[in-house]
Amino acid sequence: MHILVIEDEPGIARFLKQGLEEEGFAVDVADNGTTGLARALAGAYDLLLVDWMLPGLTGLELCRQLRAAHQATPLIFLTAKDTVPDTVAGLQAGANDYIKKPFHFEELLERIRVQLRPAPAPTGETERFTVGPVVLDVGTHQVYKDQQEIALTQKEFALLEYLLRHKGKVCRRQSIIENVWDIHFEYNTGVIDVYMNALRKKLGFSKDDDYLQTIRGIGYVARD
Structure with a gap:
């Protein structure tokens, strides 16, 4: 390397x-x-x-x-x-x-x-997840809001995908850092807040929107 x-x-x-x-x-x-x-x-x-x-x-x-x-x-x-x-x-x-x-x-x-770390090999299956006006297409690695594509970084996409795969369930901070960042040791999870702020801004979600909610002291949840 x-x-x-x-x-x-x-x-x-x-x-x-x-x-x-x-x-x-x-x-x-x-x-x-x-x-x-x-x-x-x-x-x-x-x-x-x-x-x-x-x-x-x-x-x-x-x-x-x-x-x-x-x-x-x-x-x-x-x-x-x-x-x-x-x-x-x-x-x-x-x-x-x-x-x-x-x-x-x-x-x-x-x-x-x-x-x-190498990315997992594609399976050929196309999965789509939604929250409010946002659609995430796993197969094409694209995100749309009101049919307009939103450009996300690889980590922002992975974070949004993880939340949408568990839509309606609270994703604890430690679970997010382990599954999105693949870090399995004691780690400052404040990086999640930074990515969430950036993600909300790109998706045009205000603090009054309920689509990506902060559960204070616990984690985040995606809800329609």
């Missing part, structure tokens, strides 16, 4: 390169956003680790340009920013995940493995 690290702090870049190579990954490093974008577009990388604050081109703009070029390589942000607006902006730009600095290498490694 080939990883591109885009990080301008030499110490962090060296730490990541050494640690990942010891885990068997091939690692390239770019120290600014402009070079990183060029390498990401030209190279056959399996995953990108991108610092948020970069010279030349910010990580956020780099991510936006990658997705605009239909480059779907999984991207994880390395960031000191952890406010909800910043995190939502990163996810809406097309990032697959983020991890806040400083971080434990073991946690980063697990997040990388989650992104690199």
Whole structure:
């Protein structure tokens, strides 16, 4: 597996390169956003680790340009920013995940493995789930609202699919993190709230809508 690290702090870049190579990954490093974008577009990388604050081109703009070029390589942000607006902006730009600095290498490694885990083979069956005006088509991996397609990230789609498969039942936070993120260890489930905020915004659901309800302290439920 080939990883591109885009990080301008030499110490962090060296730490990541050494640690990942010891885990068997091939690692390239770019120290600014402009070079990183060029390498990401030209190279056959399996995953990108991108610092948020970069010279030349910010990580956020780099991510936006990658997705605009239909480059779907999984991207994880390395960031000191952890406010909800910043995190939502990163996810809406097309990032697959983020991890806040400083971080434990073991946690980063697990997040990388989650992104690199192969998707299940298609069964050829088409399933559709609905909630209110929204239709989710599993077979085509598309979501529509009032017959207009809504563009979701892979993780947003997986979260919505999980809630709709259990429509009418409360999905506990731990169950969501285990089944959508495939994480089976103690983990800050606050990432779910970030994705739910982004998902509601894309679907045009206001706080007054009952389609995706928050069950305070427990989890979420999809209801018509």
